[in-house]
Amino acid sequence: MPSIAKRVAFQVGSDIFERTSTFSSASNNGYYISLRPLVKPSKTSEIEFPLEWAFCGTPDNIKITQKSENVTTQDFNFWLDTNTYLNVPNTHRGEVNTTWETWECGSLKESGSVFPNGKSSPGVNFIELWQPMRIDKSEEVVNITGVNNGRSIVFKVDDSNYQGLVVVVGKWVQGYLSKKNDGTIKGLNFIRSVQQADESYETTFKYGSDISKFPTNFTNLKVGEDVTVNGLAWTVVEYDA
Amino acid sequence: MPSIAKRVAFQVGSDIFERTSTFSSASNNGYYISLRPLVKPSKTSEIEFPLEWAFCGTPDNIKITQKSENVTTQDFNFWLDTNTYLNVPNTHRGEVNTTWETWECGSLKESGSVFPNGKSSPGVNFIELWQPMRIDKSEEVVNITGVNNGRSIVFKVDDSNYQGLVVVVGKWVQGYLSKKNDGTIKGLNFIRSVQQADESYETTFKYGSDISKFPTNFTNLKVGEDVTVNGLAWTVVEYDA
Numbered sequence: 001m002p003s004i005a006k007r008v009a010f011q012v013g014s015d016i017f018e019r020t021s022t023f024s025s026a027s028n029n030g031y032y033i034s035l036r037p038l039v040k041p042s043k044t045s046e047i048e049f050p051l052e053w054a055f056c057g058t059p060d061n062i063k064i065t066q067k068s069e070n071v072t073t074q075d076f077n078f079w080l081d082t083n084t085y086l087n088v089p090n091t092h093r094g095e096v097n098t099t100w101e102t103w104e105c106g107s108l109k110e111s112g113s114v115f116p117n118g119k120s121s122p123g124v125n126f127i128e129l130w131q132p133m134r135i136d137k138s139e140e141v142v143n144i145t146g147v148n149n150g151r152s153i154v155f156k157v158d159d160s161n162y163q164g165l166v167v168v169v170g171k172w173v174q175g176y177l178s179k180k181n182d183g184t185i186k187g188l189n190f191i192r193s194v195q196q197a198d199e200s201y202e203t204t205f206k207y208g209s210d211i212s213k214f215p216t217n218f219t220n221l222k223v224g225e226d227v228t229v230n231g232l233a234w235t236v237v238e239y240d241a
Numbered sequence: 242m243p244s245i246a247k248r249v250a251f252q253v254g255s256d257i258f259e260r261t262s263t264f265s266s267a268s269n270n271g272y273y274i275s276l277r278p279l280v281k282p283s284k285t286s287e288i289e290f291p292l293e294w295a296f297c298g299t300p301d302n303i304k305i306t307q308k309s310e311n312v313t314t315q316d317f318n319f320w321l322d323t324n325t326y327l328n329v330p331n332t333h334r335g336e337v338n339t340t341w342e343t344w345e346c347g348s349l350k351e352s353g354s355v356f357p358n359g360k361s362s363p364g365v366n367f368i369e370l371w372q373p374m375r376i377d378k379s380e381e382v383v384n385i386t387g388v389n390n391g392r393s394i395v396f397k398v399d400d401s402n403y404q405g406l407v408v409v410v411g412k413w414v415q416g417y418l419s420k421k422n423d424g425t426i427k428g429l430n431f432i433r434s435v436q437q438a439d440e441s442y443e444t445t446f447k448y449g450s451d452i453s454k455f456p457t458n459f460t461n462l463k464v465g466e467d468v469t470v471n472g473l474a475w476t477v478v479e480y481d482a
Binding site: 006008009011014016017018019020021038039040103104105106107109127129131137139140141142144 | 249250252255259260262279281344350368372383385
C-alpha cells in the first residue's frame with residue numbers, strides 16, 4: 001500500500017522540536033523518499049540550503065522486519081542522502097537501524113541511534129514521531145483509517161551525469177535529483193508537488209537549478225519505459241496507476 | 242479566533258505516547274473544552290469509561306500571558322474536570338501552570354508540571370504536543386496557515402441538577418455535561434460531532450446516558466437566550482455565527 005507520513009516531532013536526548021515540513025513517501029514496492037525542508041530557514045546557510053536533510057532509496061536499500069503486531073525494525077541504507085553527498089561533518093554514514101512502533105492512535109514512533117562520529121564512538125539516540133496522512137487528498141489530512149487508495153508510481157535515473165528518484169503516491173509527488181561528481185548544494189534538486197482538485201499540480205517545495213528535469217506527466221506510462229524530461233531520461237520502475 | 246488542536250503526543254518523563262483522539266477547542270471569547278477519548282480502550286475500566294480525561298472552562302478559568310513572540314504561559318483552573326468529579330486518586334487538583342511554545346512548523350509544545358500527590362509532594366513534568374487543525378473542514382486537516390475562519394458558539398448550563406459546556410468552532414462540536422451530586426461515571430456525558438458537507442452532523446464520540454440533552458441546533462440564536470433540549474435549559478453565552 002502506498003503511503004505518506006508527516007513528521008510531527010524530532011527528539012534528540014530530552015530536546016523535542018520540529019522545524020521542518022517533513023514528508024516521507026513509500027511506494028507499493030518499497031521505494032521511499034523523505035524531504036525535510038525547513039519551514040522558516042533563518043541562518044545564511046539555511047537560506048542557501050533550506051533542508052534539514054533529504055534522502056531516498058530503492059527496496060534494496062531498506063530491510064523491514066515485523067517484530068510483533070505493532071512493531072517493525074527498519075534498517076536503512078540510503079541510496080541518495082544529502083549528508084553523504086555534501087559530506088556534512090558529524091553526520092552518520094552507512095546503515096541506520098530503527099524501530100517503529102504503531103501507536104493505538106495510528107501515529108508511529110520511530111526510534112534509533114545514529115553514529116555521527118563513526119561506529120566506534122558513542123551513538124546518539126533519536127525519536128521521530130510520524131502521522132500517516134491520506135494520499136488521496138490535496139491537503140494535509142490525517143489518515144485515521146490506516147488505509148490508502150491511490151496510485152504508486154516511481155521514476156529512477158542513474159546515468160553518467162545524474163542520480164534521482166521520484167515517488168508519486170496518490171496526489172503527492174516528491175523527487176530527489178543529484179548531479180554526479182559535484183558534491184555541493186549546486187548539484188542537488190528537490191521537488192514536492194500536490195495534485196489539486198482541477199488535476200493541476202501545486203509545487204509546495206522546490207530547490208535547485210535542475211528542477212525542470214523532474215517528470216511532470218504521470219499518465220499512460222509503463223514499467224521499463226524511459227521518459228525524457230528536458231534532456232534527462234528517467235526510467236519508470238513502478239507503475240500502478 | 243476560534244481554534245481546535247489535536248494532541249499528537251503526551252510525554253511524562255522519557256515515556257512518549259498517545260492512546261487518545263484528543264481535541265481541544267477554544268472559542269473566540271476563551272471558552273475551552275478538551276475531550277480525550279481512548280482510541281482503543283482495552284481494560285475493563287477503560288471500556289466502562291473510555292476517556293483518559295476531559296475538562297472544560299470559561300474565560301474566568303484560564304489566564305493567558307504572552308511571554309515572547311512564540312511563548313505564552315497558560316494557567317488553568319478547570320471549571321469541570323473528570324478527575325475532580327470522579328475523585329480519581331493521584332491526580333492533580335487546582336490550578337495547572339503550563340508554558341506554550343509555538344514551533345516554526347506551527348505545532349505547539351505545552352510543558353508543565355502536575356502535582357498528583359498535592360503541592361507539598363514532588364511534581365511530575367509533562368509535555369504535550371499539539372497540531373492546530375482547520376475548523377472549517379470535516380476531516381482532520383492540519384492548519385498550515387495558522388488562520389481560522391468560522392463560527393464560535395458556546396452554550397453553558399449550571400442549574401440545580403446539571404453543569405455543562407458546549408463549544409462549537411467551525412464545523413466541530415464538543416460538549417461536556419455532568420450531573421450534580423453524582424460523582425460517578427454515570428453522571429458524565431460527552432459529545433464530539435463534526436458537520437459534514439451536507440450540513441448533517443456526524444457524531445465521532447459520545448458517552449453517557451444524557452447525550453440527548455446536548456444542543457444540536459446552532460442557527461438563529463442570540464447571546465443570553467435559553468435553549469431547552471429534552472428538558473435541559475442551556476444558555477447561549479457566545480454566538481458568533
